[in-house]
Amino acid sequence: MRSLFASTLTVAVAAAGFAQPASADTVLNVVTAGDVNMVDYVKDYLGPMFEKTHPGVKVVSVGTGPGDAGSQTIYEKLSAQKAAGSTSWDFDVLVIHQKMAGKMVQEGFLEKYRDTVATAKMFTRDSARNSLGTNVEGFVLPMFHSQTAIAYNPDLVKDVPNSYSELADWVKKHPKQFGWNGIKGGMSGVAFAVGWVTAFGGKAEQLVAGPYDKGVETAWDGPLASLKDFNKNVVITPGNAGTLDQLNRGEIAMGPVWVDMFYSWMADGKLPPNLKVKLIDPGMPGQPMYYAVPVGSPQKQLAEQFIALATSPDVQAKGIVERFNWYPGIDADNLKGKVVDAAWAKLFGDIPPATLAKNGQSFPITPYFNDILEAYERKVAN
């Protein structure tokens, strides 16, 4: 099923995205596992900018869909081609999630390119080296970081909770006013559940850095039982967008969201401008998206130049922070003076840099991550 599915998909993707235009000499295929906004970011913003400085090059932006499913699709195509004996393929730059980045490095799908890119020295955060417990140093650079937080309506929430335990009390006092999407409707819910387990189950360091020990799971029984109890007084929303929709219509007063989606929706007029976000104690997870180059890319050099442009301070300031409300992939101090004050104030207004540094967690390493999800399925959703 797996191989056939992947090869069918390959045919479909090839037909849809890679019909190469006859006019351009060289095509650079940038494949993004992400929502439409990320595909558009390459198509409308980065691509044209790169084409201007590289005459004769055409950037083709292809999306494989949001969430880990999008990265899974990229992996399936590459592994199907590898299994079929191909040595080169039509993917040049990949934009992938953390879970898959680790797997692809382990299985030898990615090129070590970091040393050839001049901007590499601007990445000092741990996420540029460590992807959910796998050493990915040299193979990936973060395109941006995104962060989850609790969005709330200050008109309806006067006593804003500062932590997970205060939130649990708040929900008891205000039933059906908090909404979240469970773990099968998008990553903001996954992040909320992981944050809950980390907050009440302890061993936060070990979850993020390893080593893996199956026994740690037993410490989650209490937190998951209390989460099941917590769920009795909440609304389960349909998806990341479902939570934002219900906040917008005033059906819920609070819920976990991705900060970038929250600000983009607000900028589009899909959320009331008075809503705020708060990164509660002891923290909630966020994640980077990674730029990677597959081994066997026919345009390796161009791909590296593309990533160098994408991680340059100017692009990170104007594209990542100002246009899309993401946190920069490179260290933020490289952006001083390049981001307009209003954008900076918006991004760091509700969640100051110090709070982000203190409460912005990573997702746990893959085996713990999977254990948390399955334990949730077994003990809470069941």
Added chain:
Amino acid sequence: MSRSSALALLFVAPALALVAVFFFHPLALSVISAFMAEGHGPTFANFARAAELYSGDIIHTIFVVTSATLLTLVVAIAISGALTLSASPGFVAALKFVYRWPLFVPFIVAAQCMRTFLARNGLMNNAFVALGVFDPMTTSSYLDWRGMVITFAWKQVPFVTLLIAGAMASLDRATIEAGRDLGASRLRVLVELVIPQVMPTLLVAATLSFVLMLSVLSVPMMVAGSQPTLITVDMAFRINAYGDYGTANALGVISYLIASGAAIFYLRHTLKDDGR
């Protein structure tokens, strides 16, 4: 073999090959994968996991899809009955014009519309509040199993109506008129004379709708929260979150079994039909 039948086989071959390659082959692979542990040979572990984690969702799926099928039938019979028995040509023409529209709307679009229509402060409740039927404080959200049933039914009613109304139109009008002449109400004619005569079509339409709704991923993803949810969502989750094709395929096999219950039903009735 005569030349003409060899030629006929040749014509059928591409279609057969398509079915073999794109249906039977993946079907066989997925059934086999459901009984295999990765790298460890045959096992029932995938089914054990499916039963442990998703038995609630399996029951929920059967409940939602069965309810949606029943609601679809009731509404479709009402529309077909009105089309067949109404005495007002204007009304029949208007109804005929309107009822087919959802046929051309994909499930995913229907689901997206229902998300805002059925929400607590959505269009439907707001309309009722404006009409003074509901009090704004007592409205509730329908974005749960009820939302799924409504969305499924909204989407399937025109298809089922098309089949049933067609069958009703081809009935011998004499039976209906005889009933009316003897003083039976329209409702009684519908229930006691018309429905029994179109029963085979009714069952076929119900079966086809049931199997189709069983396979939809977009509606449970978009309309309802994920606790509980339909097994299509669980299958997608097994693959996307864990890369676990084994359990996803075990859920798939369970889905085949539910569908084949309906398929046996369908075959029994179509075969009986052919044999008359």
